[in-house]
Amino acid sequence: MPSSLDLGIPSSQSIATVKAINVGGPSTLLPAAFFLEPVRPGYETMTAPVYAFFIEHSATGKRLMFDLGMRKDQEGFPPAIQQMLTTWRDLGFGIVVDKDVPEKLQEGGVDPATINAVIWSHSHLDHTGDMSKFPSTTELVIGPGMDTRTFPTTPESLLLESDFVGRKVTQLSLDNFVLTIGDYDALDYFSDGSLYILNSPGHQSGHITVLARVTPTTFVLLGGDSCHHMGxxxxxxxxxxxxxxxxRILESLEDLSVSSRTTPLLSVPSGQSAYADPKIATExxxxxGKLDASPDILVLIAHDCTVPGVIDEFPESVNDWKAKGWKEKLTWAFLEKDNVVSTRVLTAERSRLRIVTTLLISPLMLDKVRKGNQIIGLGIRTLTPVSVTLSFQPFTIGRRDFTFFPSSSRLRWAKGVYNSFLGSFRVLPGSTIVLGRPYTI
Ligand SMILES: [Zn+2]
Ligand SMILES: [Zn+2]
Incomplete structure (x- = not known):
């Protein structure tokens, strides 16, 4: 049986303690088509927790956070994100953060001031948290090639200058990733084999992940947003x-031929998606996937909806995952009924309103719509089958009403059972459009 050593992981007795913090996630459903394909009929939406991880280096007591979830105060975000969140909220999309990472740390007996470094897997708002709640002694570590432009110098930036100033910021260099673990370029963070940083771009340039040794022979791989679904x-x-x-899973999902498949069931969407570079993300x-197959490595991505309720969370550690049998419970959980893409609420009772909510739930898809600060059009991906209809209904974005004139010549229809399109719409003040299927399917 292949061991972790076959992946090129140097042997070591040095370990780190890893604790998973479930920071809370979207309070609404996410459109699966933005994160994966193919979308299985009946599973067009998905839920996603947001995990951050507390890590303690056993030899030195040094403390790290890998990701921070989302910050609590919306007014603390740079204007570009505030604007985006306002739009999201008005469209029915919300992220709930009851307690942020610093509060959860405190509650679990860890003073945030004792965190030596925060490692960001990447710069998205559900990972960067609120650096101002950590003292200047807390270093910030970011991946090679991550865009470090900040507001206000770059007005449209999604990062704050205050995330960086007044503290040591270390942008890792690819030159330091001198090890090879599995097929990853890796960096030995503490130089003792307890914690490796893996170069993992694709979802975003500079995206990094962590492989922590939690016993001399077992590991936890903190995968960030490398993927969004275990399929x-x-x-x-x-x-x-x-x-x-x-x-029982094989029988219930005979059509998927799971037992004979040796490649993942799902892939990165080929069109516009959550992945900045689909080709590199796929690599x-x-x-x-290669490391995930090891019986000595537990993969925990940031948004795996099958994880809550299975693993012990902060202030408990995940170090004993193998003895506790979590991998056996988690490996095929993504195929359990109701977990395929996690929820089927839209199957039977697709009212127009529901579909509209789904359509507009991800304003990430509403891009290329601004000219300066003015909204000039919408690009929308639908999750419904081909026969999407367009109709005009009162609708409000933000505090303004608009009319969206669909320009059918600009609609691009994708091929496949579950079609999507990106459309451009001229926007005139005063009236609106609803995209959706008028009746239950
Ligand atoms: Zn992300
Ligand atoms: Zn994320």
Whole structure:
């Protein structure tokens, strides 16, 4: 049976303690098509927790955070994000942060001031948290090639100058990733084999992940946003060998031919998606899948909806995952009924309103719509089958009403059972459009 050593992980007795903090996530459903394909009929939406991780280096007591979830105060975001969140909220999309990471740390007996470094997997708002709640002694570590432009110097930036100033900021250099673990370029963070940083771009340039040794022979891989659904890395031939898929799942999903598949069921969407570079993201996902097949490595991405309720969370540690059998519970959980893309609420009762909510739930898709500060059009991806209809209904974005004139010549229809399109619409003040299927399907 292949061991972790076969992946090129140097042997070591040095370990780190890893604790998972569930920071809270979107209070509404996310459109699966933005994160994966193909979307299985009936599973067009998904939920997503937001995990951040507290890490303590056993030899030195040094404390790290890998990601911070989202900050609590919306007014603390740079204007570009505030504007985006206002639009999201008005469209029915919300992220709930009852307690942020510093509060959760405090509650669990960890003074945020004792955190030596925060490592950002990447610069998205659900990972960067609120650096101002950490003292200037807390270093910020970011990946190679991450865009470090900040507001106000760059007005449209999604990062704040105050995230960086007054503290040591270390942008890792690819030159330092001198190890190879699996197929990843890796960096030995504490120089003792307890914690490796893996170069994992694709979702965003500079995206990095962490491989922590939690016992001398077992590891936790903190995968950030390398992928958003475990079907994007499973199954693989090696995974089948180590973790055979339970018969009841195979029977219930005969059409997917899971037992004979040696490549993941899902992939990165080919069109506009959550992945900045789909090709590189796919390469990173393949590397992740190779490590995921190891019986000695537990993969925990930031938004795996099958994880809550299975693992122990902060202030408990995840170090004993292997003894506790979590990998056996988690490996095929993404195929359990109701977990395929996690929820099927839209199947039977698709009212127009519901579809509209779904359509507009992800304003990430509403891009290329601004000219300066003015909204001039919308690009929208639908999650519904081909026969999407357009109709005019009162609708409000922000505090303004608009009319959206669909320009059918500009609609691009994708191929496949679950079609999507990106459309451009001229916007005139005073009236509006609703996109959706008028009746239940
Ligand atoms: Zn992200
Ligand atoms: Zn994320």
């Amino acid at each position: 994007q890395i499973r199954p693989t031939a090696d995974l089948h060998n180590h973790f055979p898929c339970p018969g 990173t996902i393949t590397k992740l």
